[in-house]
Amino acid sequence: MSDFFENLFNHVHSATTHFPIALLFVSVGMDYFAGKRPGLRSGAWLLLVLGTLGTIAATVTGLVAHLAYEDDSVLLSVIDRHQYLGFATTALFVGLTAWRWRSMRRGGDAGGTRAYLVVALAGLAVLGLTGFLGGNLLMEWGIGVKGVTR
Numbered sequence: 001m002s003d004f005f006e007n008l009f010n011h012v013h014s015a016t017t018h019f020p021i022a023l024l025f026v027s028v029g030m031d032y033f034a035g036k037r038p039g040l041r042s043g044a045w046l047l048l049v050l051g052t053l054g055t056i057a058a059t060v061t062g063l064v065a066h067l068a069y070e071d072d073s074v075l076l077s078v079i080d081r082h083q084y085l086g087f088a089t090t091a092l093f094v095g096l097t098a099w100r101w102r103s104m105r106r107g108g109d110a111g112g113t114r115a116y117l118v119v120a121l122a123g124l125a126v127l128g129l130t131g132f133l134g135g136n137l138l139m140e141w142g143i144g145v146k147g148v149t150r
């Protein structure tokens, strides 16, 4: 039975992580090219909110998925790097969402400012690294993988 849950959470984390990765890259891209087009700007805001919710889901499912490796100090130290970058990614995008929400309540939109784009691009770099190291957990370390490599 515990094998069943371990397997389920490995899958659930893999399934959820791709949403924030895709949505947040497209959100920042839309803001970058939006210029004075309000449609693109509000689309970017929607994707930011959904992507940020996705980082929270990824953090929760990731924390559950890693519990099975708590007794292996080598695997745990590799997972730790990915975990802390995941926390940083989540904090960055929660912060960006809160910042933008406050600006919208005051009638503006921080999404169109250079400062927002700089922080958002830094957020994408941390998100990209988190995803890359997450992929390495599977491909380099074989965590959660039952497969064949040629």
Ligand code: HEM
Residues within 6 Å of the ligand: 009, 010, 011, 013, 014, 015, 017, 018, 020, 021, 055, 056, 058, 059, 060, 061, 062, 063, 064, 065, 066, 079, 082, 083, 084, 085, 086, 087, 089, 090, 130, 131, 132, 133, 134, 135, 136, 137, 138, 143, 144
């Ligand atoms: C924004 C947050 C996060 C993102 C975007 C993310 C992304 C990823 C990605 C892309 C993979 C590879 C999955 C695949 O190729 O199918 C992965 C694997 C993994 N991540 Fe995360 N992750 C996040 C947070 C976390 C956290 C907080 C932990 C806690 C330790 C964690 C633990 C793991 C583990 C154990 C694996 C390998 C097994 C599995 O896929 O379930 N992740 N992650």
